[in-house]
Amino acid sequence: MKAALKHTLVMAGLLVASTSAFAETFKAKIDFPFRAGSSVYPAAEYDIQVYTLGGSPIVKITDPTTNSPRLMMPMPTDTNGKSGESKLVFNCISGADCSLSQIWSPRGLRWNFHQLKSTSADLERLAVVTVPLQVASTRK
Numbered sequence: 001m002k003a004a005l006k007h008t009l010v011m012a013g014l015l016v017a018s019t020s021a022f023a024e025t026f027k028a029k030i031d032f033p034f035r036a037g038s039s040v041y042p043a044a045e046y047d048i049q050v051y052t053l054g055g056s057p058i059v060k061i062t063d064p065t066t067n068s069p070r071l072m073m074p075m076p077t078d079t080n081g082k083s084g085e086s087k088l089v090f091n092c093i094s095g096a097d098c099s100l101s102q103i104w105s106p107r108g109l110r111w112n113f114h115q116l117k118s119t120s121a122d123l124e125r126l127a128v129v130t131v132p133l134q135v136a137s138t139r140k
Contacts, residue, residue, distance in 0.1 A: 022052040024105060026133040028088055036061055036100040036113065037072045047136065048088075050103065050111070057111050059103065074103065074111035084108060086133040091115060094125045101128075106135060 026048045033042050041063055049060040057076060062069040089102035103111045118126065
């Protein structure tokens with residue numbers, strides 16, 4: 001009886017997990033080096049995957065020069081739920097030191113990435129740069 005109950009609970013958990021998983025793959029040509037999380041990436045064309053598992057997003061960016069993937073957990077942002085343009089948003093200080101700030105999904109979802117503390121002088125030199133994303137695939 002206990003084994004049957006345990007088996008049923010495990011199967012129910014797998015069913016919930018499989019029905020609440022969603023993945024999107026984007027392509028972006030980024031013409032400048034940038035930071036995302038603790039990694040630095042060169043200017044290149046990137047495939048970026050966003051996996052949503054039960055509401056928690058995981059972003060995978062693969063460095064095309066080393067073929068080395070990195071996983072990051074961004075913070076979901078309140079959104080109006082309207083679909084719109086998909087893009088990457090970078091915070092750039094003095095036009096050189098750029099870090100990934102947000103990903104905007106065409107489904108109206110947005111994810112924020114942790115940013116380093118900026119001084120008031122940095123904020124005066126801050127520029128926001130956007131890079132359009134092309135949707136490569138979507139799967140549930």
